[in-house]
Amino acid sequence: MSDQRPQYGELATPEEQRRAAGLPPLDEVVIAPPSAPLPPAVQAGNPVNESSTKRSHPVDRFATIVMLAYGLINVVITGLSYLDLPSVMNQTMKVVGIEGEFTNFAQAKTWGMIAAIVLVVGWSITAALSIRRLRRGRLTWWLPIAGAIVTIGVVSVCIAVPMMSDPAFVAHLEQMTTP
Known part of the structure; x- marks a missing residue:
């Protein structure tokens, strides 16, 4: 039995290379036209490496999803408390040590509703932008943090x-500023 493969250091012809790889000879190869149009970069002669366009960042994806989930829980709990802002203000004044009770109920209800809506809208925009960046394969971990900072502001x-x-809060501030 003779070995038809080239020996170490010898150059193999294209036919020998195809045979060694288990491929059919060149005269038997049929090149079929592509069934789908090629991307413009490939048509122009620039091959596109799919791994370069879709980078996988599993830690970034996990961190982003965890932060968005935490943000959603925070939005639900905090948003519901802002719907009853007068009682939240009363509790805050007691914790801070302000004497008196919160009495600006009409404004608190209006601004509490606005704050709850801002929370929901802020989280929704942050989540939409984060999902968009995740689908494009871009680093996204920073976006929920930035969205939270802007929304909280x-x-x-x-x-x-x-x-x-509120008169009680203003009186406390005046008391703190007088020597």
Whole structure:
């Protein structure tokens, strides 16, 4: 039995290479036209490596999903409490040590509703942008953090409006500023 493979250091012809790889000879190969159009980059002669367009970041994906889930739980719990903002303000004033009770109920109900809506809208926008970035294979872990910071900033302003208009809170601030 003779070995038809090239020996170490010898160059193999294309026919020998195909035979060694178990492929049919070149004259038997039929090239079929592509069934689907090629992407523009491939048509232009630039092969696209799919792994370069869709990068897998499993830790980033996990962190983003966990932060979005935590944010959703926070939005539900906090948003429901903001719907009863006068009682939240009363509890806050007691914790801080402000004497008196919160009396600015009308503004608190309005701004509490606005704060709850801002929470939901802020989380929804953050989740939509995060999912969009995750689908594109981009790093996304920072987006829920940035969305939370922006949303909390806007919600804090919404809550500060009725708090700064309450006579007991204003009296406490005046008491703190006088020597």
